[in-house]
Amino acid sequence: MTRIVASLVERSVSGVTCSSREAFRQGAELVEIRFDHLPARSLDAGTVSEVRASVRGPAIATLRSAVEGGRSKLKGTARENALKVLLDAGFEYVDLELERDQRLLKAEGRKGRRPELIASCHLLRPAEAGKVEKALVRACAAGDIGKVAMPCEHAGQAIMLARLGMRRSDAGDRFVLIGMGDQGRLTRVCAGRMGSDMVYCSLSGKPAAPGQLDVRTQSSLKGKDIVALGLLGHPVSHSVSKPMQEAALRGARLAGAYLNLDVPPEDMTRETLETLGEIGFSGLNVTIPHKERVLGMCDGVDSEAESAGAVNTITFKGSRIYGKNTDMIGFTQALESKKCIVSGTEALVVGAGGAARAAVLSLRRAGAHVTVSARSPGKAEAMARDMGADVVSISSLRGTGPVFDVVVNCTPIGTKGVGGAVPVPSALFRKGVLYFDLVYNPPVTRTMKVAAARKAAAAGGLEMLVRQGAASFNSWTGVEPDLRAMRVAARRALA
Numbered sequence: 001m002t003r004i005v006a007s008l009v010e011r012s013v014s015g016v017t018c019s020s021r022e023a024f025r026q027g028a029e030l031v032e033i034r035f036d037h038l039p040a041r042s043l044d045a046g047t048v049s050e051v052r053a054s055v056r057g058p059a060i061a062t063l064r065s066a067v068e069g070g071r072s073k074l075k076g077t078a079r080e081n082a083l084k085v086l087l088d089a090g091f092e093y094v095d096l097e098l099e100r101d102q103r104l105l106k107a108e109g110r111k112g113r114r115p116e117l118i119a120s121c122h123l124l125r126p127a128e129a130g131k132v133e134k135a136l137v138r139a140c141a142a143g144d145i146g147k148v149a150m151p152c153e154h155a156g157q158a159i160m161l162a163r164l165g166m167r168r169s170d171a172g173d174r175f176v177l178i179g180m181g182d183q184g185r186l187t188r189v190c191a192g193r194m195g196s197d198m199v200y201c202s203l204s205g206k207p208a209a210p211g212q213l214d215v216r217t218q219s220s221l222k223g224k225d226i227v228a229l230g231l232l233g234h235p236v237s238h239s240v241s242k243p244m245q246e247a248a249l250r251g252a253r254l255a256g257a258y259l260n261l262d263v264p265p266e267d268m269t270r271e272t273l274e275t276l277g278e279i280g281f282s283g284l285n286v287t288i289p290h291k292e293r294v295l296g297m298c299d300g301v302d303s304e305a306e307s308a309g310a311v312n313t314i315t316f317k318g319s320r321i322y323g324k325n326t327d328m329i330g331f332t333q334a335l336e337s338k339k340c341i342v343s344g345t346e347a348l349v350v351g352a353g354g355a356a357r358a359a360v361l362s363l364r365r366a367g368a369h370v371t372v373s374a375r376s377p378g379k380a381e382a383m384a385r386d387m388g389a390d391v392v393s394i395s396s397l398r399g400t401g402p403v404f405d406v407v408v409n410c411t412p413i414g415t416k417g418v419g420g421a422v423p424v425p426s427a428l429f430r431k432g433v434l435y436f437d438l439v440y441n442p443p444v445t446r447t448m449k450v451a452a453a454r455k456a457a458a459a460g461g462l463e464m465l466v467r468q469g470a471a472s473f474n475s476w477t478g479v480e481p482d483l484r485a486m487r488v489a490a491r492r493a494l495a
């Protein structure tokens, strides 16, 4: 069972005493005393034994060198002498660095003695799987527990660490594998399923390493069937799915986490999905640019995903991977929430991507006659042909083209940071027309203002975002989420 370690980065002995008490109270099973954060004079035998005595529970003594991300500048014999004091002070574990402390590791490294030795290696940059595995195997051989930490620039690297962890766990190694930073966080949330012996956390407000969860959060994930969820995309930082789905988890009183997983296209493989399933993910959202590719990686997809040619929701069932597209239900419910009667209307859909396909399908099922228009005429024609819609060129919309009751923007025009002109001629807007902009950031787009000024009704994409997210949440958990809480969280994230 993975043990929860609170890393204590205190500047005084009394600070260590107070923080260790608080850490154990919050659910830590071990504390790590970072001696490199204490004043250098604390490394004499008397003060070290005072520190040891002040901590009422199992502890790791660590003197992290500056070269491996810590604060200790001690080198050579001075470092070795300080570490010998720590080794003699009655700690359950002492952390020795694989590179710097080789001599001590050799001298002390008889397995099973107390204190147990954590042979640690902190890579300064992301490394290839082969290099990480080599370091981990060496660390496991040198200490009772091998530890490798590596910064992760994207989630593909953290997923590689997870895969490596499961393999070393099958080989019977005792290890800790850590992906540092926001994109490495899945190695902390899923530490147990990866086989890590320990997971390091911080006391709230006192982070010791980037990406650590706080003790309370890490404890809330322990030993439970947690709901691990995430968003696969590239990039993902702009997304509001995380706060929205976390609000749904809180509302449903489910222990879990939703992680933004930035996976570059070259790492987006079936194996990536399988690893996420194996380390305990219940489900994922999928966004640009992976929606289409992921379709071909699923064992089964629903009819909406098939028709849209894109998957935005993945559910893991055992070793099988199922894809859904909840954009259509999101679009349909958002229209219904506007009390818009679509049957028998003329609808115009602008754009020919995944969202446009979902909108055409929904409008057709609701009984509208649909015309599509996109900047790439070939794509518009192909989509219209596939989905039983008509097609009109953007330029002919500017003339005395047909009149539509519903106009839907399924392009990113108007999105914060994207900008762009109004996607359709403003002459299409008049009283009685509904303009539905799928863009949700900003909540009121420039085109919505133009439509409203011409007395058309205008709706933004936020309600669809909430509804499609709620349908995804339901497919992962079987729970109808609190729509209001999700809406509030999404609005707050966009503010």
Ligand code: NAP
Residues within 6 Å of the ligand: 288, 327, 330, 351, 352, 353, 354, 355, 356, 374, 375, 376, 379, 409, 410, 411, 412, 413, 415, 420, 438, 439, 440, 461, 462, 464, 465, 466, 468
């Ligand atoms: P997509 O598959 O990339 O399709 C985008 C479509 O817009 C393509 O037809 C593209 O044309 C066209 N386009 C892109 N930039 C354009 C521009 N500057 N001028 C004219 N056309 C342009 O994306 P998607 O998944 O369908 O999403 C489309 C939009 O809907 C995005 O803004 C997305 O955020 C939004 N959306 C909102 C929700 C929601 O819940 N509210 C759900 C899904 C999507 P080319 O093919 O020629 O590039």
